Amino acid sequence: xxxxxxxxxxxxxxxxxxxxxxxxxxxxxxxxxxxxxxxxxxxxxxxxxxxxxxxxxxxxxxxxxxxxxxxxxxxxxxxxxxxxxxxxxxxxxxxxxxxxxxxxxxxxxxxxxxxxxxxxxxxxxxxxxxxxxxxxxxxxxxxxxxxxxxxxxxxxxxxxxxxxxxxxxxxxxxxxxxxxxxxxx
Ligand SMILES: Cc1cc2nc3c(=O)[nH]c(=O)nc-3n(C[C@H](O)[C@H](O)[C@H](O)COP(=O)(O)O)c2cc1C
Numbered sequence: 001x002x003x004x005x006x007x008x009x010x011x012x013x014x015x016x017x018x019x020x021x022x023x024x025x026x027x028x029x030x031x032x033x034x035x036x037x038x039x040x041x042x043x044x045x046x047x048x049x050x051x052x053x054x055x056x057x058x059x060x061x062x063x064x065x066x067x068x069x070x071x072x073x074x075x076x077x078x079x080x081x082x083x084x085x086x087x088x089x090x091x092x093x094x095x096x097x098x099x100x101x102x103x104x105x106x107x108x109x110x111x112x113x114x115x116x117x118x119x120x121x122x123x124x125x126x127x128x129x130x131x132x133x134x135x136x137x138x139x140x141x142x143x144x145x146x147x148x149x150x151x152x153x154x155x156x157x158x159x160x161x162x163x164x165x166x167x168x169x170x171x172x173x174x175x176x177x178x179x180x181x182x183x184x185x
Contacts, residue, residue: 013122017165029128034120040109063139064083065144066082067079093161132161133162134162140160141157
C-alpha cells in the first residue's frame with residue numbers, strides 16, 4: 001500500500017492533549033498546509049487566531065460569560081467546565097471564515113474552503129506527530145464569543161482546533177467501507 005495513502009487513511013482526532021504543542025516554526029508550516037485548501041477564485045476566505053498559555057484562561061472566561069448570557073441559570077459545575085475547556089490543549093487555533101461578496105463564489109463555497117483549511121491543520125498536526133481535534137459547540141456560534149475574539153461582521157468561527165501532544169493511545173479507527181458510501185451513477 002502506498003505510504004502516503006496509508007497516512008491519510010489513518011488521521012485520527014485526539015481529545016486528550018498535553019504539552020508540548022507545536023513550535024512556532026511547526027505552526028507556520030501547518031498554516032502553509034491549511035492554506036493549500038481548495039479556494040474558488042482564490043479569495044483566501046480564512047484567518048487564524050492562535051490561543052496559548054495564559055490567553056487560554058482569557059478564552060475560558062469568555063466562554064463562561066457567553067454561557068451565562070445564553071443560560072442565566074447554568075450551575076457552577078457547567079460554568080467551570082466552560083472556563084476550563086480551553087485548558088484541554090496547549091494550543092487552540094480558531095479558524096475564522098472571512099466572507100466576501102463575489103459574483104461566482106457564494107458564501108457556502110467560502111465556508112467550505114475555510115473548513116478545508118481546518119482539515120488541513122488536522123492533517124498537518126498528524127504529519128508532525130501532534131494530536132488535534134476540531135471542536136465547535138454552542139460557543140463557536142455565540143455572538144458574545146465572536147465579539148470577544150474580535151470577529152468582524154461577515155466573519156464566523158469555522159472551528160476551534162485543539163492541538164498538542166496526544167495523551168494515551170490513539171482511539172481505534174472506525175471501520176468504514178467505501179462501498180457503503182459510493183455508488184456509480
Ligand atoms: C465542524 C465540526 C465540529 C465539531 N465539533 C466537535 C465538538 O464540539 N466536540 C467534539 O467532541 N467533537 C467535535 N467534532 C468531531 C471531532 O472533531 C472528531 O471528528 C470526532 O471526534 C471523530 O474523530 P475522528 O476525526 O478521529 O474520526 C467536530 C467536527 C467537525 C467537523
